[in-house]
Amino acid sequence: EAQVTQNPRYLITVTGKKLTVTCSQNMNHEYMSWYRQDPGLGLRQIYYSMNVEVTDKGDVPEGYKVSRKEKRNFPLILESPSPNQTSLYFCASRQSPFGQLNEKLFFGSGTQLSVL
Amino acid sequence: GQSLEQPSEVTAVEGAIVQINCTYQTSGFYGLSWYQQHDGGAPTFLSYNALDGLEETGRFSSFLSRSDSYGYLLLQELQMKDSASYFCAVRWNRDDKIIFGKGTRLHILP
Numbered sequence: 001e002a003q004v005t006q007n008p009r010y011l012i013t014v015t016g017k018k019l020t021v022t023c024s025q026n027m028n029h030e031y032m033s034w035y036r037q038d039p040g041l042g043l044r045q046i047y048y049s050m051n052v053e054v055t056d057k058g059d060v061p062e063g064y065k066v067s068r069k070e071k072r073n074f075p076l077i078l079e080s081p082s083p084n085q086t087s088l089y090f091c092a093s094r095q096s097p098f099g100q101l102n103e104k105l106f107f108g109s110g111t112q113l114s115v116l
Numbered sequence: 117g118q119s120l121e122q123p124s125e126v127t128a129v130e131g132a133i134v135q136i137n138c139t140y141q142t143s144g145f146y147g148l149s150w151y152q153q154h155d156g157g158a159p160t161f162l163s164y165n166a167l168d169g170l171e172e173t174g175r176f177s178s179f180l181s182r183s184d185s186y187g188y189l190l191l192q193e194l195q196m197k198d199s200a201s202y203f204c205a206v207r208w209n210r211d212d213k214i215i216f217g218k219g220t221r222l223h224i225l226p
Binding site: 033035040041042043044045048056058059090103104105106107108109110 | 147149151157158159160161164166203205207213214215216217218219
């Protein structure tokens, strides 16, 4: 089954304790992205990657790191989490290059993060 | 900067038709997408418009007018399961910094 898998589904941590949220897709997609969703603010893009070893900042990259060492995996790293990073996080992937058939973003099921 | 505007909430009756509008800044626009998200779920892709006109997929249609920097999602024969949030999303200048609107919460009355 074609899917984007995120882990964990729920995570509670404390300020300053490094954490990683994993994301993996089995569709051989070149493009992957991370979003955070907060009430009233919609989905905001954190980082995205066009291919292996290629990453770019989205609109809200501060406090986050990513890496793309393999095509299928795109982990999100919070080196020193703070309470304002409490949010619902989604990983997404899509085929590239661009084109109408490739516009569909496939989303993971989300990670609810609470930083105390 | 880049921004999208869509209504925060819309209410309609089961079996009726509802339209959710989305306006965007013109500069560098590449295409408009729509996503549906049920409470506790992930967004799922509904449609995409790069050119002016109407795209139809079953009960859902999406429209784009590039000259008016405006698009809408049309839902027909509303069902209770259509109660969800709907997001428009725009990609600018062929890059992948995709911007989402803040979402429209659709309430459906029996």
